[in-house]
Amino acid sequence: xIKESKKFVLIIFKYFPYGGAQRDLLQLAKTLCKKNLVxxxxxxxxxxxxxxxxxxxxxIQSNCFFNYRRYLEFxxxxxxxxxxxxxxxxxxxxxxxxxxxxxxxxxxxxxKNKNFLKNLSPRYQFFHEEEFQIFNPKSKTKILSISxxxxxxxxxxxxxxxSKFIFIPPYIDxxxxxxxxxxxxxxxxxxxxxxxxxxxxxxxxxxKGLDRAIIAFSSLxxxxxxxxxxxxxxxxxxKSYRKLIARYDLENSIKIFHGHDNVPHLMREASxxxxxxxxxxTGLILIEALSQNLPIITTDNCGYSSYVQDDKxxxxxxxxxxxHELNLSLERILSKNNRSYAINNDYKQYTNYQLDxxxxxxx
Numbered sequence: 001x002i003k004e005s006k007k008f009v010l011i012i013f014k015y016f017p018y019g020g021a022q023r024d025l026l027q028l029a030k031t032l033c034k035k036n037l038v039x040x041x042x043x044x045x046x047x048x049x050x051x052x053x054x055x056x057x058x059x060i061q062s063n064c065f066f067n068y069r070r071y072l073e074f075x076x077x078x079x080x081x082x083x084x085x086x087x088x089x090x091x092x093x094x095x096x097x098x099x100x101x102x103x104x105x106x107x108x109x110x111x112k113n114k115n116f117l118k119n120l121s122p123r124y125q126f127f128h129e130e131e132f133q134i135f136n137p138k139s140k141t142k143i144l145s146i147s148x149x150x151x152x153x154x155x156x157x158x159x160x161x162x163s164k165f166i167f168i169p170p171y172i173d174x175x176x177x178x179x180x181x182x183x184x185x186x187x188x189x190x191x192x193x194x195x196x197x198x199x200x201x202x203x204x205x206x207x208k209g210l211d212r213a214i215i216a217f218s219s220l221x222x223x224x225x226x227x228x229x230x231x232x233x234x235x236x237x238x239k240s241y242r243k244l245i246a247r248y249d250l251e252n253s254i255k256i257f258h259g260h261d262n263v264p265h266l267m268r269e270a271s272x273x274x275x276x277x278x279x280x281x282t283g284l285i286l287i288e289a290l291s292q293n294l295p296i297i298t299t300d301n302c303g304y305s306s307y308v309q310d311d312k313x314x315x316x317x318x319x320x321x322x323x324h325e326l327n328l329s330l331e332r333i334l335s336k337n338n339r340s341y342a343i344n345n346d347y348k349q350y351t352n353y354q355l356d357x358x359x360x361x362x363x
C-alpha cells in the first residue's frame with residue numbers, strides 16, 4: 001500500500017479543457033488528491049486551474065522552434081525536476097519515456113507512419129524513439145492501457161511483454177446518469193433557426209474526420225438539411241474547416257464551438273452524433289452517447305466501435321472508408337429521427353472509476 005506521503009506527478013504537453021487525455025488526467029488528479037498530493041506538469045495550460053487544495057500546476061516551458069525539439073527539452077526538464085524529489089510516482093499522459101507509468105491514450109506511432117521518406121525526418125525519429133523506449137521489453141515503464149486492440153499492435157511491433165500492460169476499462173462520469181429535465185437550448189440560440197441538432201464532439205479534427213462530417217451534412221437532401229443545425233465541439237486549427245463550410249454556403253447551419261461544459265445535457269438535446277474518425281484508439285464519446293440512447297454514426301477505426309455495433313439506432317461504417325456510404329448513412333439516420341431522450345442504465349457499469357486503484361496496486 002502506498003503511504004499518504006507519496007506525491008503524484010502527472011505529465012502532459014498541453015492541457016485544454018475538452019481533450020480526451022486531458023480530461024482523463026484531470027479526473028485522475030481529482031481522485032488521487034483526496035489522499036495524496038498531486039502536481040500536474042505541462043508546457044501550456046489553457047482553462048481554469050483545479051480548485052482542489054492538493055492539486056498544483058507547474059508550467060515548464062521550452063523555447064525551441066520545432067515542436068519535437070520542444071517536447072524533447074520538456075521531457076529532460078521534467079525528468080530533472082522529478083529527480084530532485086523523493087517519494088514521487090510519475091505518470092505521463094504524453095508519449096515521452098522515462099517515467100513510472102505511461103497512459104496510452106494515443107495509438108501506435110510506428111504502425112501509422114510507414115512512409116520511408118518521412119521516417120528519415122528528425123520528427124519521426126523522435127516520436128519513434130520515445131515509443132520504443134516505453135514499449136520495448138527492457139523498459140521499466142508500466143503501461144496504463146485503454147485499448148486491448150492497440151495492445152496487440154504494440155506487442156507485434158515491439159515484442160512488449162503482456163505483463164507490462166495494465167488494462168483500464170472505460171469510465172463514464174456519474175452525471176450521465178443523473179436525470180434532468182430539458183432546459184432551454186443553449187446551443188440553438190447561436191443558429192438562425194431553432195432546428196433539431198446534429199453534433200460532433202472531439203479535438204483533433206482531422207483524426208476524428210470532421211471534414212468527412214461536413215461533407216456528409218452538405219450532401220443531405222435540402223428538405224432534411226433545412227431541419228437540422230450542425231454543432232461542432234472541439235479545439236483545433238479551424239481555418240480549413242471554416243473554408244469548407246463556406247464553400248457549401250452553410251455558415252448559418254454549421255457552427256464550431258471550443259467545447260461544452262455539460263456534455264450529458266448536450267447529448268440529451270441532440271438528435272444524433274457523427275464521429276467518422278480516421279483512427280481513434282478508443283472513442284469514449286461513443287460509450288457516453290450510448291448511455292444517453294443517442295444515435296451514432298462512426299467507423300470501425302474507433303476502438304470502442306464494437307460497443308456501437310449492437311445498437312440498432314446506430315451505424316458503424318466498415319473499412320475502407322467510403323464518403324458516399326457516410327452520406328447515405330447520415331441521411332438514413334436523420335430522415336427517420338424522432339428521438340426521445342432516455343438514459344440507458346446498462347452503461348452504469350462504467351461509472352466505477354478504477355485508474356487510481358490500478359496505479360496504486362501496480363506500483
